[in-house]
Amino acid sequence: MPDLAHSFLATRAMSEALCAPLSEADATIQSMDDASPAKWHLAHVTWFWETFLLRDHLPGYRLFDEQWPFLFNSYYEAEGDRILRSRRGMLSRPTLAQVLEWRAHVNAHMEPLLADPAVADPAVADLIELGIAHEQQHIELLLTDIKHALFRNPLGPAMWGGQPAKAQAQDDGWLEHPGGIARIGHQDEGFAFDNEGPVHRALLEPFALSRRLVTNRDWDAFIADGGYRTPALWLSDGWAWVNRMHIAAPLYWRDGQHFTHQGWQDRDPDAPVCHISYYEADAFASWAGAIWQGARLPTEFEWEAIARGQDKLGFDAASGNQLDEAAPPLPTGSGELFGDCWQFTRSAYLPYPRFRPAEGAVGEYNGKFMAGQWVLKGASCATMRGHSRPSYRNFFYPQQRWQFTGLRLARDI
Incomplete structure (x- = not known):
């Protein structure tokens, strides 16, 4: 402990x-x-x-x-x-x-x-x-x-000064998995939330997970190809949301810029796209599927199977984590599975087999929210490093996008 x-x-x-x-x-x-x-x-x-x-x-x-x-x-x-x-x-x-x-x-x-x-x-x-x-x-x-x-302030004030770090170029390619029976859920020593267990088995077909996150450059191509104007790409609820809310780009975007904790900044095309909804992630995956070898959103079980053992850095109370009170969080394309942005999966947020919430008020922590939301994996640039573990399950409603949410594609092999 x-x-x-x-x-x-x-x-x-x-x-x-x-x-x-x-x-x-x-x-x-x-x-x-x-x-x-x-x-x-x-x-x-x-x-x-x-x-x-x-x-x-x-x-x-x-x-x-x-x-x-x-x-x-x-x-x-x-x-x-x-x-x-x-x-x-x-x-x-x-x-x-x-x-x-x-x-x-x-x-x-x-x-x-x-x-x-x-x-x-x-x-x-x-x-x-x-x-x-x-x-x-x-x-x-x-x-x-x-x-x-x-x-929301028309002046776009900055919380921190300075210029954001330039994004790193991410490697292309795919991380392949042969499929089979995978053990899912928290299996290591140390703390985990109740929704990360119990450990159970999931059957996986052979698949691959992209080595890199979808970038702003990728998203610009999606927009230029009419991604927000093509109903065939969207789930019915998503298409209704796009039209009702007049959505035409990720949150915090305007002409060539995006809003950050350092105020309005030029948008780096190589940085991971973030502040997107599940609806947008799903529509992008539908669009990308025709271009990138049948790409799609991964399931949470596929993501976890690839990620197990990938996060080597635990929370260190002395040094903190990837957060630094003097450096604002910003996805930079680290090349790691963890720490840039939360990644949407196509898995509904549901209890694992044999899940039972704890007794008393603390039992309300996670279990009562297991309806109508989608699982995200991978932690973000604003996440404490100790929460970067394969079994961690973040979850949001499909229209929400104010968190650092992005996506990493998968495909069948």
Whole structure:
């Protein structure tokens, strides 16, 4: 088991460091229902620690403010009423300073639970690991949500200065797999979310996975060939969405540019395309299938079978991960399966065989969302490195695209 105290403090520090460039107003605004204010993210993860660790496992602990659970509970029905998600941006109070004071209070009170012999209690240790992973997930959401909020500002303000790194050229070619029975799900030591198991078997036909991600240059060709104007390429719901929302390009694109955490920048044609929906990924795969050797979207099981053993870098609490509070996240085409953008699969987000959610409120973490969403694999440039593992299952609704979402094609062989 990792050094929980070290991981806890490193993760908590990262959350706050990434908010350092933000003003009070930046940290309070909410640009759409799918996103939350940065201040709310800082508070919600603190509510999680207070609710599931301190309240239940630290004798005599008293809530920092008895009104705040209503404000910062997300979706845990077992924890009672909460503010509507769409109204999180109305929370001008508590202030950012008050939220940071609460965070410091909770950090200090977590010390007894993080110190031996308390972590010898498996139930406490497991909850601490879950809490660390939960806050790391919200670090990614914080970054993508504030990007969308700044994008909605007509001035296109930058969160960080400087120029983005130029993309690396990705190798062409395919990673082939002979097919057969693959063991799917989390099989290694260390933490995993409940939706990554149980381990089960999946039958794979022979296939290949592209060595590279689809790039902006590829997407420009799709657009130039009428990709957004050709109904035969689209799922029925996708075609309705394209026309209803007047979609003609990935999110954050305008003439030759895209919006980043560094403001509007020239779009690098060699960089992986990102901020696309499942509908767009599927339409592109339909278009590419006629050009690139029968290309299609992979299943999550195919992706995992190729990826097993590919990610050699675990989360290091001392050095962080691919995130750096001084360097904004941006896909650059690393040539790796992990760490540029989340990659759509054609697999619906469903429970694995014999899946059972945990008892109590923490059982609401993943299981109740297993309907109407699609699985993504591979982690993004905004993902904590410890979440870059073959079994990790991200999931979004088919129209959502404010995350760093892209695609890697597969084909039958």
